[in-house]
Amino acid sequence: MSVIGQAEGIEHGTITGYKQHIYRKIKPCEDCKKALREDRAAARRGERPERAKPQRTSRRKAAEELDAAAATPVLLPVPPPPQLPDRPEIGVPIKGRELEIGDVIVFLGDHHRIDRFEPYTGSLRAELGEGTRVACSGTWGMTVGPTSTVRILPRPTGDAA
Known part of the structure; x- marks a missing residue:
């Protein structure tokens, strides 16, 4: 079910709430705009509180991790060759x-x-x-x-x- 256009469930007065307004295509309320202004001002002053950021892996790091995983040999059991009849x-x-x-x-x-x-x-x-x-x-x-x-x-x- 889409949340586009739905105002219920928005975390008002937070950066997350502001983002929810934008995502849902609803005009941000004053509390959410104020939270955005305060966050940007704190960032300019270098005082932005630490927020949990999603862990993202760069393409280079992901490629290095894949190379490291590929470099680790995986030993699979090898079945014995089939016994052909003596013909x-x-x-x-x-x-x-x-x-x-x-x-x-x-x-x-x-x-x-x-x-x-x-x-x-x-x-x-x-x-x-x-x-x-x-x-x-x-x-x-x-x-x-x-x-x-x-x-x-x-x-x-x-x-x-």
């Missing part, structure tokens, strides 16, 4: 450091035979670890960290595993 057609898991030329990577249902490794120069090296490289199959390539799990088709027997 050769979807590949067997190996670590990226064990990947060799000639291995066939199973990626999104496609098979890619590795014909070369190229050095990785991107920004994920710190995350994936030293020894990160790109396993290439023609024009296709996949970034592989040394501890990353990669699924490959089973190697023929007789090759080093």
Whole structure:
């Protein structure tokens, strides 16, 4: 319900009352005008009584508080990776450091035979670890960290595993 135009409930004779008159679009009464004049005169003399001011945060301070909160790491529980069934057609898991030329990577249902490794120069090296490289199959390539799990088709027997 709007209070616009309603005179009841105004704290007459105070600064708050004057503000209520203005907000409600009612002409301020003499008591409220007097309170405003006295407050402004006291402010000019440096004698304004302390009033409770609402706590406002500057944009800069709010941004600093957000940055501080963002800098605090939040550790969330990481569920274990799903256990895939041991089916050769979807590949067997190996670590990226064990990947060799000639291995066939199973990626999104496609098979890619590795014909070369190229050095990785991107920004994920710190995350994936030293020894990160790109396993290439023609024009296709996949970034592989040394501890990353990669699924490959089973190697023929007789090759080093």
